[in-house]
Amino acid sequence: MLDLFGKRDPTRSHCDGYSRRDFLKVGGMAAGGLSLGQLLGMEARAGTGSSHKAVINIYLPGGPSHLDMFDLKPDAPAEIRGEFRPIGTNVPGIEICELFPRLAKMADKFAIIRSLADSDGAHDCYQCMTGHKRRDRAPVGGWPNFGAHVSKLQGAKTPGVPANLSLMYPTGNRTWGEAGTGGFVGNTHAPMGLVDKDPNSRAKSMTLNGMTLDRLLDREALRSSIDGLRSEIDTTGQMEGLDAYNQQALEILSDGKLAKALDISNERSAVAERYGLNNPAYQRDGAPKMIRNFLVARRLIEAGARVVSLNYSRWDWHGGDGMNFPRSREEFPLLDQGLSALITDLHERGMLDDVSIVMWGEFGRTPKINKNNSRDHWPKANFAFVAGGGMNTGQIIGATDRHGNEPAERPVKFQEVIATLYHNLGIDLATATVEDASGRPNFLVDPGIKPIRELVG
Numbered sequence: 001m002l003d004l005f006g007k008r009d010p011t012r013s014h015c016d017g018y019s020r021r022d023f024l025k026v027g028g029m030a031a032g033g034l035s036l037g038q039l040l041g042m043e044a045r046a047g048t049g050s051s052h053k054a055v056i057n058i059y060l061p062g063g064p065s066h067l068d069m070f071d072l073k074p075d076a077p078a079e080i081r082g083e084f085r086p087i088g089t090n091v092p093g094i095e096i097c098e099l100f101p102r103l104a105k106m107a108d109k110f111a112i113i114r115s116l117a118d119s120d121g122a123h124d125c126y127q128c129m130t131g132h133k134r135r136d137r138a139p140v141g142g143w144p145n146f147g148a149h150v151s152k153l154q155g156a157k158t159p160g161v162p163a164n165l166s167l168m169y170p171t172g173n174r175t176w177g178e179a180g181t182g183g184f185v186g187n188t189h190a191p192m193g194l195v196d197k198d199p200n201s202r203a204k205s206m207t208l209n210g211m212t213l214d215r216l217l218d219r220e221a222l223r224s225s226i227d228g229l230r231s232e233i234d235t236t237g238q239m240e241g242l243d244a245y246n247q248q249a250l251e252i253l254s255d256g257k258l259a260k261a262l263d264i265s266n267e268r269s270a271v272a273e274r275y276g277l278n279n280p281a282y283q284r285d286g287a288p289k290m291i292r293n294f295l296v297a298r299r300l301i302e303a304g305a306r307v308v309s310l311n312y313s314r315w316d317w318h319g320g321d322g323m324n325f326p327r328s329r330e331e332f333p334l335l336d337q338g339l340s341a342l343i344t345d346l347h348e349r350g351m352l353d354d355v356s357i358v359m360w361g362e363f364g365r366t367p368k369i370n371k372n373n374s375r376d377h378w379p380k381a382n383f384a385f386v387a388g389g390g391m392n393t394g395q396i397i398g399a400t401d402r403h404g405n406e407p408a409e410r411p412v413k414f415q416e417v418i419a420t421l422y423h424n425l426g427i428d429l430a431t432a433t434v435e436d437a438s439g440r441p442n443f444l445v446d447p448g449i450k451p452i453r454e455l456v457g
Contacts (some may be wrong), residue, residue, distance in 0.1 A: 001050055005162055006138045006283045008244070022304040023157045027041070028447060029206050033199070038108065039413040044125055045395060049424075051302075051349070051350055051351040051354045052301075052304075052306075052356070053354050053355075053424065053426050054301045054306050054307065054308075054354065054355045054356070054425070055147070055150075055306070055307045055335060055355070055356045055357075055358070055389075055421050055424070055425065056130070056292070056294075056297045056298070056301065056308050056310075056342070056355060056356070056357045056358075057128065057147075057308070057309040057310070057311065057358055057359065057421075058310055058312060058339075058357065058358065058359040058360075059128045059129070059176075059309065059310065059311045059312070059315055059359075059360065060311075060313065060315045060359065060360065061125065061171060061173070061176035061177075061205055061287055061311050061312075061313070061315060061316070061361070062123065062176065062286055062313060062314050062315035062317075062361065062362075063123070063315055063316055063361045063362055063364065063365060063373055063377055063378075063382075063454045064314030064361045064362035064364075064365075064383075065315075065317075065324065065328070065364065065365035065366065065381055066114065066131040066147070066381055066383040066400070067080075067081075067082065067279075067364070067365060067367060067375070067404045068082055068097060068325075068365070068375075068406065068449075069096070069097050069100070069234050069332070069383065070096050070097070070112045070114065070326065070383050070385065071112075071114045071381075071383060071400055071404055071440040072084060072085070072096075072097060073367075073402065073403060073436045074086055074205075075402070076367075076403050076404075079368055079369050080367045080369070080403050080404070081113075081356075082109075082146035082324075082325065082369060083196040083325045084097050084098055084099065084325075085098050086098065086329070087096075087100075087101065087104055088104065089104040090105055090107050090108055091103070091105075091107040091108050091277060091394045091395075092105065092106050093396075094394070094395075095273075096112070097332060099328065099329065099332035099333055099336065100332060100335075100336040101139035101336065102336045102337060102340035103336055103340050105340075106340060106343060106344070107394060108393060108394040109347065109352065109387055109393055109394070110343065110357075110385060110386060110387035110393050110394075111385075111386050111387070111391060111392070111393045111394070111395050111396070111397060111454075111455060112384075112386075112396050112397070113319075113383060113384040113385075113386065113397045113398055113399065113412050113417070113452070114381075114383055114396060114399055114400055114407075115381070115398025115399060115400060115408075115409060115411050115412050116360070116364075116381070116384050116398075116412050116413075116417070117380070117381065117382070117407045117411035117412060117413065118411075118413045118414060119362060119363040119379035119382055119414070120133035120135065120379070121363060121377065121379035122134065122174060122293070123175060123176070123316070123362060124176075124362055124364065125168075125175060125176055125177075125179075125311065125362060125387060126175065126178075127362060127414045128179070128219065128360055128361070128362065129145045129146065129178070129179055129180040129202055129309060129443065130144065130145060130180055130183075130418075131143075131146060131402060131414050131417070131418035131419075132142045132414075132415070132448075133167060134318050138183070138184075139183075139184045139278070139436040139438075139440070139442055140183060140184060140363055140436055140437045141183050141184030141185075141228040141417070141436060142181065142183040142187075142440060143180075143183050143184075144180065144181065144182050144183030144184060144185040145164065145179055145180030145181060145182070145183070145190065145191050145309070145359040145444065146191070146307070146418050146421065146426055146444075147163070147164035147165075147179075147189075147191055147306070147307030147309065147391065148164055148180075148181070148185040148189040148190055148191070148446050149185060149189075149422070149427075149434055150163055150164060150307050150425060150427070151163035151185075151188075151189035151306065151307075152185045152186070152189045153427060153432055153434065154306060154425070154426075154435050156304065157302065157304040157305075157306060157408030158257060158303060158304025159257075159375065160225070160256070160257045160258060160260075160304075161252070161257050161261070161300075161303045161304035162192045162252070162304055162305065163189075163304075163305060163306040163307065164189060164190065164191045164192065164306065164307050165191060165192050165194060165300055165305045165307070165309075166191035166193045166194060166195075166308070166309050166310070167194055167195055167221060167290075167293050167297060167308060167309065167310035167311075168193065168195070168287075168309055168311045169195055169196075169197065169199065169287045169288060169290070169294060169308060169311055170196065170197045171282075171285055171287055171311070171421055172282070172284065172285025172286070173285040173286065174230035176190055176285070176286055176287065176314075177287065177310060177311060179191040179193070182328050184434075184436035184442070185434055188273045191307075191309060194262065197457040198280075199278070199280035199288045199290055199356065200412050203334075204369075205224070211218045211219075217218055217264050220457050222223075224368055224390050233406050235457040237395075246441075251319050255296065256413045257303050257304065258303060260303070261296075261299040261300050261302065261303035262296060262299070264292060264295055264296060264299065267295065267299070271295070271345060272292065272295060273339075274335040274337070274341040274344070274345070275291050275292050275295050275337065275338045275341040275342070276291045276334050276338050276341070277291070277292075277294070278290045278291055278292050279291075282314075283313050283314030284314055284315070284322070285314070286311075286313060286314020286315070287311040287312055287313055287314065288313070289312065289313045289331075289334065289336055290312070291312070291335075291337070291338035292338075292340045293310050293312070293343070294310075294312075294339065294341065294342040295342070295345070297310055297342075298342060298345055298346060298351075298355075301351070301355055302349075302351075306425065312335075313331060313335075315331070315361055317374050317375070317378055318370065318374050318375075319370060319371070319372020319373065320372065322374070322376050323372060323373050324369070324373060324374035325367075325373060325374075327357050337357065339357075339431075341356070343387050343388070344356065346388060351388075352388040353386070353388065353389070353390045354388070354390070355388045355389065356388050356389030356390070356391070356420075356421055356424045357385075357386065357388050357389075357423075358384060358385070358386050358389070358417060358421060359384070359385040359386075360382070360383065360384040360385065360417070361382070362382075363377055363378055363382050364378045364381045364383065365377070365378050366381075366384040367403045367404045367405050379405060380405060380406040380411065381400050381404060381405065381406050384412070384417050386417070386420070386455065388400070389421070389424035390424060391420070391424065391455040391456060392455055392456070392457070393456060396410055397412065397452065397455070398408060398410035398411065398455050402419075404443070412452065413449065415445050415446060415448055415449045416451070417452065418445065419444075419445045419449050419450060419451045419452075419453045420451040420456060422444055422445070422451070423451040424456070429443070429444055429445060429449075429451070430451070432444055
């Protein structure tokens, strides 16, 4: 099995159990005082980096507040505007919450959709993974995770690294932890899960005869184990019976690229530390705050993945032990750190124009603050944060009314965001189809759905 973060030592001083030494590879002194950006540039020119069209899909379980994060209403009555104030960014006219100072300095590198409008209102990541509502009529087999379409149409870029990967932790509220399935596209293209319930455990989906990460990285031992398994299969005549998924798993385990991408102890200390520290404690029925999974996602893309989906923390705050404004003061700064680090990291590596980032939840929150100083579910208005992918960034798309109740300008659908991601990957939505179990070709999005013109025009 694979250990996502290598070995932990509870005696070490850092709260996530890892020392600086775990991540140290090349420091400023060893590199002659070169900056991190210069080091990464040299690495890219030496051909050790990798960039291709890809997507990182960050899901915030529970419905993050559009009003408190990226669509503040400072002139609204107190019971609507809340406790936070907007701050300016490096793009004139764009303001975001004061608890996102790092992102404010790079607003030219992202865009905010303030008018996401067609949430089905369910506590469910389904729309963020497929673009569809669960009640939408689907072909036999069901709607696939959008990465399954990508896997089917574009295939694996790198042998041993599936195109469609998931860092989604299983959650107490089950529908917050499901990356989706292959649907009618087939299980071979379903998102391959790389984590399980325990953030510190080894991933169950990557098991071969009990091998650990250390053994996977031991090429001689791995080769011997794989050769032995192949010999056993050939002797028993079972090789022809292996389905495509098992053959893919065997290829993954015999290659090692995926194992190395998951092991962030190989990462430069300065890069890893920029993301902040993981908190493996679950947020009630949500996901843990594994902020360095943003870094793992980048490493998986570099290894060859085309789509990486992940869930992060828990954003369903109604009151009681989950009061909106105290929790926001805890959550927003770490998200600010991790997300800005990801954007910076991709930019420095020359990957930002190729890699699209989308961050969103299933719906927004009520404009009116409830009696518990919190906000409740609000499917009429929501946001999506997008970056990279060659998109036209440094802009706001759409607007809600003066109290944030619903879109007043340019309502946007979930499928339009998904269509934009397909476009960024180089998929022609006018011609690309995938056959279902009956042999009927299906387009990737509904008729009339197109990429968001402001982002790709």
